Amino acid sequence: NAGVTQTPKFQVLKTGQSMTLQCAQDMNHEYMSWYRQDPGMGLRLIHYSVGAGITDQGEVPNGYNVSRSTTEDFPLRLLSAAPSQTSVYFCASSRRLAGGQETQYFGPGTRLLVL
Amino acid sequence: SQQGEEDPQALSIQEGENATMNCSYKTSINNLQWYRQNSGRGLVHLILIRSNEREKHSGRLRVTLDTSKKSSSLLITASRAADTASYFCATAPLPGTSYGKLTFGQGTILTVHP
Numbered sequence: 001n002a003g004v005t006q007t008p009k010f011q012v013l014k015t016g017q018s019m020t021l022q023c024a025q026d027m028n029h030e031y032m033s034w035y036r037q038d039p040g041m042g043l044r045l046i047h048y049s050v051g052a053g054i055t056d057q058g059e060v061p062n063g064y065n066v067s068r069s070t071t072e073d074f075p076l077r078l079l080s081a082a083p084s085q086t087s088v089y090f091c092a093s094s095r096r097l098a099g100g101q102e103t104q105y106f107g108p109g110t111r112l113l114v115l
Numbered sequence: 116s117q118q119g120e121e122d123p124q125a126l127s128i129q130e131g132e133n134a135t136m137n138c139s140y141k142t143s144i145n146n147l148q149w150y151r152q153n154s155g156r157g158l159v160h161l162i163l164i165r166s167n168e169r170e171k172h173s174g175r176l177r178v179t180l181d182t183s184k185k186s187s188s189l190l191i192t193a194s195r196a197a198d199t200a201s202y203f204c205a206t207a208p209l210p211g212t213s214y215g216k217l218t219f220g221q222g223t224i225l226t227v228h229p
Contacts, residue, residue: 104205
């Protein structure tokens with residue numbers, strides 16, 4: 001299994017441009033999440049999904065859209081990039097275990113620089 | 116807002132010493148987890164402790180949880196240079212609320228000198 005894959009690894013955008021960060025998992029996990037990681041801020045949840053066709057907002061959703069048309073894919077769209085969106089983006093997936101527990105599997109991350 | 120606050124922000128030790136990191140959180144949880152992140156890489160799950168557990172071991176890792184104080188600690192015994200990484204605690208909400216929704220602390224940067 002490849003686990004969680006993310007593309008691209010690195011991207012430079014100009015302010016106002018749009019782009020899609022790709023995330024895919026091959027573990028048949030129900031849950032998928034997008035986080036951003038900024039220095040000194042830990043990881044903050046952007047959007048998450050509990051299954052195909054179901055998404056919800058996390059802590060910092062503004063400026064981002066998601067959709068989940070399949071179990072495997074969970075793309076993150078930046079509608080109009082801003083310098084404040086310069087960050088490292090991580091996608092994660094998980095499955096519900098007995099007792100309601102879950103652990104998340106992370107992709108390698110996408111480094112985004114917005115000029 | 117961040118659920119978890121980690122202490123210390125940075126820790127520097129010699130190989131063979133023990134490393135202790137602490138995490139405090141604000142709301143009731145289903146479980147608390149610790150993750151490791153090597154520089155420039157994704158996070159890797161280390162250990163999970165449920166809200167009804169007080170202590171858990173995995174190899175050189177020992178995790179404690181005090182729900183009355185809303186705090187947890189991660190102890191790495193006999194540290195190695197390869198343990199150099201950032202360590203994050205993450206809390207999961209109570210069952211019945213949404214999965215895929217972990218809340219992470221700000222992390223502790225551990226440096227182990229050979």
